Amino acid sequence: MKKYNVAVVGATGLVGREMLKTLSQRDFPINELKVIASERSEGKKIQFEDRELTVETVKEGTFEGIDIALFSAGSGVSKKIAPQVKSAGGIVIDNSNAFRMDSDAPLVVPEVNGEDLKNHKQIIANPNCSTIQMVMLLKPLAVKYGLKRLVINTYQAVSGAGKKAVDELIEQTKSYLNKEEIKNDNFNHQIAFNAIPQIDIFLDNDYTKEEMKMINETHKILHNPELPVTATCVRIPVIFGHGESLNIELNSNFKIEDIKELFAQTENVSVIDDPAAEKYPLQIDTENNDDVLVGRIRRDNSVESGINLWLTANNLRKGAALNAVQIAEYLIENDLV
């Protein structure tokens, strides 16, 4: 089997480390592996299986011979450095927001729109974490019933904002318990024992960038730019795993049992929906489960053909690192590298 030269850019961050873990867990066919980060981390050692890797910064020639570079180092770095990979002949799979809405860059969840990779131009965008887990459920509904309108509310983990955000939640929590002053640096408000109805910056329409990502990326991934979608994104004091509440209007009638069966048959989706036993998806359940978990599936009688459901998924795995690695796997399987 052919092996590939792989680079992970942002290798020391929460998502970067998860990318390395995922490559190993899934036995990705790796020849050379480069781990790249900022100067702050240069020279650090990272163990990958039986290899001891040394963190490099980007220099001239860094990407020579690289087949696939997985990026998770923020939008600024991606914009600056991804073109270097492309010039050197490699493919970028970028976890940032830099290229997601570029018409040249496929925005892909392999189970949903993997075929969009067939026209890639060496830069491929990984969608926003909260979008990825949602479209995994919207796609089968779109195919079988058609989507009419979508109201999204999120309950997002702090790890979506990186390691510093996780540390701040922990520090603030300790301060609260010790009745000490609560300091915030990464978040603009207290996050311990509080919720913040803002993720990313505000845009001119008073939506946050995170909310507009969910709307615009859903349009692009589902090839349905006119789909009416609205979103409210909220950060809650949870460390790992995003929760989402979806209110969906479908275009045609349905039986709730058929929808549960549809999800049960959907690849990489697990239905956890047993109200009598008080079982439904939890964010803590996603720590060791790479599936999108869906439950609380019930008819919404306030509208024709409406349903409510609740889903959780691991925002660092399916929401980021795993999806990026799955894109790389799809490229290999379909001779697109």
Place this chain on the structure above:
Amino acid sequence: MKKYNVAVVGATGLVGREMLKTLSQRDFPINELKVIASERSEGKKIQFEDRELTVETVKEGTFEGIDIALFSAGSGVSKKIAPQVKSAGGIVIDNSNAFRMDSDAPLVVPEVNGEDLKNHKQIIANPNCSTIQMVMLLKPLAVKYGLKRLVINTYQAVSGAGKKAVDELIEQTKSYLNKEEIKNDNFNHQIAFNAIPQIDIFLDNDYTKEEMKMINETHKILHNPELPVTATCVRIPVIFGHGESLNIELNSNFKIEDIKELFAQTENVSVIDDPAAEKYPLQIDTENNDDVLVGRIRRDNSVESGINLWLTANNLRKGAALNAVQIAEYLIENDLV
């Protein structure tokens, strides 16, 4: 000024203590004050201004001469004991779910439907905490624009489940930080650093009782039993203050600025809505603010005449104790005692 004989039933609970605090803060015209709880608390002393009160249990004659009894001792106690108050000639203002949907019992938020108290039959119901804060905003919208449909998502504090629930969140949080086993007794799942998409028990339609309370109580309070409403209620690891995300379809067109102005002019509502300064309502803001706080008011372009907004309020104050005391004040001011 006439003074009244008042009893607080469930005086040692989170809401009961808040009722006593509220009575004092608002200089409620009290003659005799009885504090009543279960046998477990009998004989305990409670300081109320310059009075030292002794906790009593309910005995024959306990409610003789009582004008107003504020109940917060759970639905079972209310069903059993409220009729005794009524027989003795007093009025019950009950914070439990026991009488809310009884056609004989007004279900009242004074700013919204105080006039419903005029036909009271001595038992008056205080709505569910998450309903109270929401209808404070729905009423002015209903009057000015008419309501077409409502999609509710809640982000509710653990204090809504009582003192034991608060203690459990704190204990679980400490256990998590100390890498110790997390025990749950009050909640059916871990609540520390997690969200639980279930509040109260499940009903036959797979909605929780909390969700159906929000739907049914809204219908009753707004005198609009056909209003299409759906709800998803989620407990998050916040101690005090409920957050809610509302997606509202109105019956007529509006300007967003007019809606902000309408809320700004609504009694006991504060608008905190300045995206440029990253200001919006937080749950921690409700600790020392009795208003319903509303922000993130923005047009929902996914539907005609749609808006999204985010609100927070103190679930123990406006959501429970304060609203109950306001009902008592309304009764006095309108000669309904």
